[in-house]
Amino acid sequence: xxxxxxxxMNAAKVLFSENGFYATPTAKIAKEAGVSNGILFHYFxxxxxxxxxxxxxxxxxxxxxxxxxxxxxxxxxxxIYTLWLAAVEWNLENAEDFEFTxxxxxxxxxxxxxEKKHKYVQMxxxxxxxxxxxxxxxxxxxxxLFQIMSRLxxxxxxxxxxxxxxxxxxxxxxxxxxxxxxxxxx
Amino acid sequence: xxxxxxxxMNAAKVLFSENGFYATPTAKIAKEAGVSNGILFHYFxxxxxxxxxxxxxxxxxxxxxxxxxxxxxxxxxxxIYTLWLAAVEWNLENAEDFEFTxxxxxxxxxxxxxEKKHKYVQMxxxxxxxxxxxxxxxxxxxxxLFQIMSRLxxxxxxxxxxxxxxxxxxxxxxxxxxxxxxxxxx
Amino acid sequence: xxxxxxxxMNAAKVLFSENGFYATPTAKIAKEAGVSNGILFHYFxxxxxxxxxxxxxxxxxxxxxxxxxxxxxxxxxxxIYTLWLAAVEWNLENAEDFEFTxxxxxxxxxxxxxEKKHKYVQMxxxxxxxxxxxxxxxxxxxxxLFQIMSRLxxxxxxxxxxxxxxxxxxxxxxxxxxxxxxxxxx
Amino acid sequence: xxxxxxxxMNAAKVLFSENGFYATPTAKIAKEAGVSNGILFHYFxxxxxxxxxxxxxxxxxxxxxxxxxxxxxxxxxxxIYTLWLAAVEWNLENAEDFEFTxxxxxxxxxxxxxEKKHKYVQMxxxxxxxxxxxxxxxxxxxxxLFQIMSRLxxxxxxxxxxxxxxxxxxxxxxxxxxxxxxxxxx
DNA sequence: CATGAATGAGAATTCATTCAT
DNA sequence: TATGAATGAATTCTCATTCAT
Numbered sequence: 001x002x003x004x005x006x007x008x009m010n011a012a013k014v015l016f017s018e019n020g021f022y023a024t025p026t027a028k029i030a031k032e033a034g035v036s037n038g039i040l041f042h043y044f045x046x047x048x049x050x051x052x053x054x055x056x057x058x059x060x061x062x063x064x065x066x067x068x069x070x071x072x073x074x075x076x077x078x079x080i081y082t083l084w085l086a087a088v089e090w091n092l093e094n095a096e097d098f099e100f101t102x103x104x105x106x107x108x109x110x111x112x113x114x115e116k117k118h119k120y121v122q123m124x125x126x127x128x129x130x131x132x133x134x135x136x137x138x139x140x141x142x143x144x145l146f147q148i149m150s151r152l153x154x155x156x157x158x159x160x161x162x163x164x165x166x167x168x169x170x171x172x173x174x175x176x177x178x179x180x181x182x183x184x185x186x
Numbered sequence: 187x188x189x190x191x192x193x194x195m196n197a198a199k200v201l202f203s204e205n206g207f208y209a210t211p212t213a214k215i216a217k218e219a220g221v222s223n224g225i226l227f228h229y230f231x232x233x234x235x236x237x238x239x240x241x242x243x244x245x246x247x248x249x250x251x252x253x254x255x256x257x258x259x260x261x262x263x264x265x266i267y268t269l270w271l272a273a274v275e276w277n278l279e280n281a282e283d284f285e286f287t288x289x290x291x292x293x294x295x296x297x298x299x300x301e302k303k304h305k306y307v308q309m310x311x312x313x314x315x316x317x318x319x320x321x322x323x324x325x326x327x328x329x330x331l332f333q334i335m336s337r338l339x340x341x342x343x344x345x346x347x348x349x350x351x352x353x354x355x356x357x358x359x360x361x362x363x364x365x366x367x368x369x370x371x372x
Numbered sequence: 373x374x375x376x377x378x379x380x381m382n383a384a385k386v387l388f389s390e391n392g393f394y395a396t397p398t399a400k401i402a403k404e405a406g407v408s409n410g411i412l413f414h415y416f417x418x419x420x421x422x423x424x425x426x427x428x429x430x431x432x433x434x435x436x437x438x439x440x441x442x443x444x445x446x447x448x449x450x451x452i453y454t455l456w457l458a459a460v461e462w463n464l465e466n467a468e469d470f471e472f473t474x475x476x477x478x479x480x481x482x483x484x485x486x487e488k489k490h491k492y493v494q495m496x497x498x499x500x501x502x503x504x505x506x507x508x509x510x511x512x513x514x515x516x517l518f519q520i521m522s523r524l525x526x527x528x529x530x531x532x533x534x535x536x537x538x539x540x541x542x543x544x545x546x547x548x549x550x551x552x553x554x555x556x557x558x
Numbered sequence: 559x560x561x562x563x564x565x566x567m568n569a570a571k572v573l574f575s576e577n578g579f580y581a582t583p584t585a586k587i588a589k590e591a592g593v594s595n596g597i598l599f600h601y602f603x604x605x606x607x608x609x610x611x612x613x614x615x616x617x618x619x620x621x622x623x624x625x626x627x628x629x630x631x632x633x634x635x636x637x638i639y640t641l642w643l644a645a646v647e648w649n650l651e652n653a654e655d656f657e658f659t660x661x662x663x664x665x666x667x668x669x670x671x672x673e674k675k676h677k678y679v680q681m682x683x684x685x686x687x688x689x690x691x692x693x694x695x696x697x698x699x700x701x702x703l704f705q706i707m708s709r710l711x712x713x714x715x716x717x718x719x720x721x722x723x724x725x726x727x728x729x730x731x732x733x734x735x736x737x738x739x740x741x742x743x744x
Numbered sequence: 745c746a747t748g749a750a751t752g753a754g755a756a757t758t759c760a761t762t763c764a765t
Numbered sequence: 766t767a768t769g770a771a772t773g774a775a776t777t778c779t780c781a782t783t784c785a786t
Contacts, residue, residue, distance in 0.1 A: 004770085019294060022208035023294070025754080025755060026755080026756060027756085036771060037757095037772080037774085038758080038759080038772060040757095041756085041758080042769095042771075045757095047755095047757090105292075106291075107289065107292075138364070138365060139361075140362075140365075141345070144341070147345070151337040151338065151340065151341050152334065152337065152338075152369070155330070155333050155334050159333070162298065163327075175324065175325075175326060176326075179324060179326075179370070180369070182368045182369055183368055183369035185368075190746085211779075211780055211781080213779095213781085216748095221746080222748055223747075223748055223749085223782095224746070224747060224748065224782085224783080227782065228746080231782095391666060392665060395666065407750080408751045408752060409752060409753090409778095410750070410751060410752065410779080411751075412778095413777085413778060413779080414748095414749070414750075418777090418778085419777065477664075478661055478663075478664035479661065479664075480577060480581065510733065510736070510737060512733060513717070516717050519713050519716070519717070520737065523710065523712065523713050524710075524741070526709065527702070527705050527706050527709050531702050531705070534670065547696065547697075548698075551696060551706065554740045554741055554743075555737050555738070555741035556737070557740075562766090562767085583758075583759055584759075584760060584761085585759070585760085588769095593768090594767060594768040594769060595761095596761085596763080596768060598760095598761095600766070600767075603761095605760065
């Protein structure tokens with residue numbers, strides 16, 4: 001049996017991605033989770049706290065997944081490809097997390113400061129740094145490079161969701177990656 | 187003196203960009219606009235109607251501005267550049283419209299269907315079509331090409347807002363454009 | 373027909389005096405007043421605002437009543453007597469207002485600063501000032517003199533409520549007044 | 559180390575005097591006391607029970623202190639003075655107990671029946687009885703005499719709290735006592 | 745067109761109390 | 766005795782929308 005905190009987060013994920021977090025009452029989350037109304041505020045003193053917790057949880061999970069895909073001997077381009085593919089596929093598989101993240105990152109809850117805190121972002125920025133040092137990437141701010149990649153991943157995921165035929169088309173995905181790669185490479 | 191409909195939209199723009207539209211009560215909009223509570227619902231039967239009206243109004247205005255910048259004899263790359271620059275500069279100048287649009291396009295109010303309806307999008311897609319026919323752009327879905335450009339514009343605008351020093355740096359902006367151009371060109 | 377603001381205050385008076393304002397939900401007040409739930413917050417943005425409004429309203433009313441009882445040619449003692457009697461009788465007649473005031477003045481909502489603001493208190497202090505100048509009252513702080521009188525009035529009213537037989541016993545009331553008078557006179 | 563019951567009462571005293579008992583959650587009391595949430599209800603089945611226990615505890619302590627001050631050969635006036643002074647000083651020293659008592663005695667928790675139960679009150683009434691028999695006090699209900707004295711003590715304590723300069727001014731305190739004495743003496 | 749009082753269904757949060765451990 | 770997670774009813778306040786004037 002899952003503990004109630006997890007149940008709440010699972011329920012919140014479903015409801016948030018369906019209707020957005022503004023349109024999702026905390027009472028509904030508790031009900032969907034099968035727990036009492038009040039316990040939500042035991043674990044998350046505020047609805048905003050729940051929302052932030054969900055965001056960090058998602059980033060944690062995509063981080064763990066992404067890191068597990070990388071291999072040591074990879075070239076820089078291979079590493080970038082691996083991370084790009086991991087991001088695209090993880091978001092396709094975790095559609096609710098993807099929907100939630102999109103909303104969250106474009107809401108007043110979000111700021112660049114919050115973004116930069118997470119090790120997923122930090123890891124990506126380090127990789128961008130390497131690319132710049134090796135003179136492979138364009139010579140611009142590394143955070144910007146990361147954000148460009150992130151936005152392109154989002155666009156790709158949205159497109160693949162609307163066009164499921166392409167979801168298993170390796171050739172097509174390679175095309176998509178080339179777009180991203182061309183954008184950042186010198 | 188502005189008519190009340192316009193006053194309402196102006197007030198809404200300010201408040202929406204400050205706190206988001208979920209956190210902005212209609213009563214507050216009316217107050218800020220200096221009109222009565224009830225009249226809002228005369229012009230916009232529903233809060234959602236107001237929100238949609240604002241979105242289309244923004245798209246109208248950026249469309250008019252963009253079209254005014256294009257010149258006939260321009261090459262394809264020049265046209266794309268012009269549109270890209272128009273979008274970046276318009277969004278920088280109209281920060282509230284930019285904030286609102288970001289939120290709106292990532293909210294449950296929005297869908298690709300809504301997006302495709304607007305002539306600004308249609309014009310952009312036509313241009314993308316030309317690029318594909320001329321074998322200049324990568325051979326992928328034109329809507330996707332447009333969305334890629336849009337997302338990159340957003341990223342650029344956000345970056346320039348956070349780093350105002352670059353806002354008048356033509357060389358830097360050219361760099362940014364090259365990123366976008368490299369992304370879509372063959 | 374009474375306006376809703378007045379209805380709300382009347383309902384609040386009854387319920388507050390019955391159960392105290394902490395134990396009286398705003399919803400119950402609205403229901404008792406026969407108005408909608410929300411309108412309460414139109415007139416009183418906060419429950420605390422309602423509570424304060426009630427206090428000032430009570431003070432206004434006892435002030436008007438008291439002033440109406442005083443006559444010009446009265447001696448100082450006569451004036452004090454008149455005010456004392458007015459206070460005792462008004463509080464006996466307006467039992468709910470009395471109960472409310474007691475609670476309020478001994479709650480965290482109350483402070484000496486709030487008390488001093490009201491013209492009823494200011495008038496009383498002026499009278500005390502006269503008594504001191506005329507060397508009739510004890511030589512102490514006039515606010516203290518006022519508070520002593522007030523507390524004695526309270527005690528008297530409470531006693532008369534518990535012992536209704538005495539409520540129309542003029543001789544007894546004179547006895548009570550002598551207590552108060554002896555307390556403050558030199 | 560104090561036992562948990564005592565810790566709870568100490569914590570409650572502080573919190574109640576700061577915010578009132580309505581605004582003090584039992585959970586906060588437990589936290590401040592450094593004990594678990596649930597144990598409070600082991601010692602006090604109900605929040606109301608805790609409140610009542612606090613009241614009786616305070617009365618017990620002021621009773622013990624007051625009795626310790628009285629000496630056998632004292633005249634009636636001396637005894638009254640001793641009790642008055644004991645009450646004033648004890649309440650000044652125990653500000654939190656004083657605040658709590660004021661609130662409690664003006665809340666719906668309180669009634670004259672509760673008041674009369676306590677030996678502190680009974681002792682005071684007996685003394686009032688003596689005064690009446692000896693024809694020294696005014697010829698009125700002894701409970702009323704006691705309540706008059708109590709209310710005057712309260713007023714005095716409040717005044718001394720607001721004007722700390724007088725707290726050690728023996729002459730001033732004598733003046734205050736004369737007010738009380740004049741009130742009740744024939 | 746315009747006003748703004750009025751409605752009433754929520755919404756987030758609180759909190760005394762219970763209870764399994 | 767002791768813990769603290771869990772309950773769920775209650776509470777203040779909000780807000781889109783309506784409607785009499």
